[in-house]
Amino acid sequence: MACMISERAERLLKTLVELYIADGQPVGSRTLSRMSGLDLSSASIRNVLADLEDMGLVASPHTSAGRIPTARGYRHFVDRLMTIPSLGEEEVRELERSIRPGSPKRLAQAASTLLSELTHYAGVVMTPQRPDTAFRQVEFLRLSERRILLILVTTDGDVQNHLFMPERDYSPSELVEAGNFISQHYAGSGLGAVADRMEGELRQLQHDISELMAVAMQVGRRHLESRSEAVVIAGGNNLLHVRDLSADLNRLRELFDTFERKTELLRLLTETRAAQELNLFIGEESGVTTLDECSVVTAPYFINGMRVGTLGVVGPTRMAYERVIPLVDLTARLVSDALSYSE
Numbered sequence: 001m002a003c004m005i006s007e008r009a010e011r012l013l014k015t016l017v018e019l020y021i022a023d024g025q026p027v028g029s030r031t032l033s034r035m036s037g038l039d040l041s042s043a044s045i046r047n048v049l050a051d052l053e054d055m056g057l058v059a060s061p062h063t064s065a066g067r068i069p070t071a072r073g074y075r076h077f078v079d080r081l082m083t084i085p086s087l088g089e090e091e092v093r094e095l096e097r098s099i100r101p102g103s104p105k106r107l108a109q110a111a112s113t114l115l116s117e118l119t120h121y122a123g124v125v126m127t128p129q130r131p132d133t134a135f136r137q138v139e140f141l142r143l144s145e146r147r148i149l150l151i152l153v154t155t156d157g158d159v160q161n162h163l164f165m166p167e168r169d170y171s172p173s174e175l176v177e178a179g180n181f182i183s184q185h186y187a188g189s190g191l192g193a194v195a196d197r198m199e200g201e202l203r204q205l206q207h208d209i210s211e212l213m214a215v216a217m218q219v220g221r222r223h224l225e226s227r228s229e230a231v232v233i234a235g236g237n238n239l240l241h242v243r244d245l246s247a248d249l250n251r252l253r254e255l256f257d258t259f260e261r262k263t264e265l266l267r268l269l270t271e272t273r274a275a276q277e278l279n280l281f282i283g284e285e286s287g288v289t290t291l292d293e294c295s296v297v298t299a300p301y302f303i304n305g306m307r308v309g310t311l312g313v314v315g316p317t318r319m320a321y322e323r324v325i326p327l328v329d330l331t332a333r334l335v336s337d338a339l340s341y342s343e
Contacts, residue, residue: 005051005052005055005057005092005309006203007049007210008038008297009040009051009052010044010081010174010332011036011037012032012036012038012049012052013052013058013069013073013076013081014077014081014082015027015032015034015035015036015059015078016049016058016067016069016073017069017073017074017077017081017251019031019032019035020068020069020318021318021319022245022321024244024318025066026060026061026065026066026067026068026150027066027067027068028065028066028067029042029043029045029046029049030042030218031066031067032045032049032136032270033045042215043288049067050191052067053056053067055072055186056068056072056210057069057072057073057076058070058073060267065168066191069317069319070282070293071284071285071291072283074282074283074295074317075282075285076230077321078280078282078321080215082321082322083322084288084322084326085322086326087327089116089325091327092330094112094114094118095114095118095327095330095331095334096334097189098110098114099111099114099331099334099335100338101338101339101341102208103155103158103192104127104128104158104336104339105127105141105158106167107335107338107339108126108127108128108162108230108232108309108311109125109127109232109234111123111125111189111311111331111335112124112125112232112233112234112235112311113121113234113235114331115234115235115311115312115313115327115328115331116235116238116313118215118311119315119323119324120235120238120241121226121235121238121239121242121315121324121329122233122234122235122236122238122239122259122314122315123234123235123311123313123314124227124231124233124234124265124269124312124314125231125232125309125310125311125312126231126266126309126310127230127231127232127234128232128271128303128308128309132200132308133156134154134188134189135152135153135155135186135187135189136154136155136183136186136187136188137152137153137183138150138151138152138153138179138182138183138186138216139151139153139178139179140170140175140178140179140212141175142170142171142172142175142305145164145169146165146166146168146169146276147162147163147309148163148164148170148175149161149162149164150162150163150212150215150216150219151169152163152216152219154164155188157274161180162215163176164215164217166211166212166215168256169249170212175212175336178212178213179182181211182212182216188288193273198244198253206291217334224300231262231269233262233265233267236256238317239252239255239315240313242315242316243321244293244316244318245293247314248293248311251290251293254289254290255291255294257290258288259296264288264290264291265314266286268281268287268288268296268313269298269309269310270310271306272300272310272312273300273309273310276300276301277299277300278299278325278328278329278332279296279297279298279299279312280295280296280321280325281295281296282295282317283295284318291314292319293316294314294315294316295314295315295316295317295319295321296312296313296314296319297312297313297315297325297328298310298328299311299312299314299320299329299331299332300310300332301335301336301339301341302336302339303332303336303339303340304340309335311328311331311332311335312328313327313328318337
């Protein structure tokens with residue numbers, strides 16, 4: 001809920017947040033008197049700051065007479081006071097050069113790396129999650145006696161290779177016929193649906209192809225499962241150099257454990273994928289305990305109008321929101337365009 005505060009108090013809060021984001025030092029009344037442009041005495045400013053502290057928007061560190069924003073103060077700043085400037089032309093050109101049509105995996109890696117480099121925080125991308133990825137082709141290659149390589153190619157360009165040893169030896173012509181049969185009867189269908197159909201039809205097929213179909217079904221299911229857990233993270237080490245986070249090594253270790261496991265990040269990105277536009281989680285708003293000292297900016301991306309993933313940035317609550325938010329927003333739009341163009 002937005003706090004009902006005076007225009008004068010909002011002006012001081014805006015100045016305080018901007019100064020604290022810029023240099024990370026608690027902001028005193030004299031500095032606010034000089035930088036806010038308000039004709040107020042230091043005593044009057046101290047009274048306003050006391051009111052803001054009572055509202056939970058600022059806090060007083062024990063080591064300083066100045067104030068710093070709280071997570072609630074940042075939220076009020078972002079929702080009501082922040083002005084987002086346009087991105088610089090060079091940054092826009094760099095994004096456009098880097099986010100080009102290509103495979104989903106390459107785009108996810110490029111987007112996470114670029115977000116990390118431009119913000120100096122951690123870039124995170126949930127790879128495209130479709131309701132059911134379709135496959136384009138299945139091929140079996142005989143490497144030696146009873147050693148076969150299965151190649152499964154999806155319609156979005158992913159290639160899955162699986163080496164297996166069948167119960168009996170197959171000739172090259174039998175493998176070509178099996179691959180052609182599966183491709184002709186199932187190509188263009190979703191992997192999940194194909195696996196279900198194959199499972200129901202295996203008993204009705206002659207043995208010489210049913211074993212190969214069973215392997216193809218298993219690889220298809222494994223492909224879907226691996227895609228459902230894919231989160232690409234770049235630049236996590238940047239957070240080692242963020243003073244607000246590196247001061248507490250235990251908290252920093254827990255944060256890196258979260259990056260390593262990816263489970264909580266995947267849940268957060270999956271939840272925000274349903275949104276039509278950008279989301280911002282400040283501190284405890286994310287619901288992930290290890291991100292309580294962080295802010296997470298996310299935006300969904302689309303393929304031909306269908307939401308398929310989420311990307312974003314993880315950084316400290318003392319984040320330059322007016323810079324990070326448009327970077328995440330533009331990156332999501334460029335990834336959407338590149339993926340739709342690649343279709």
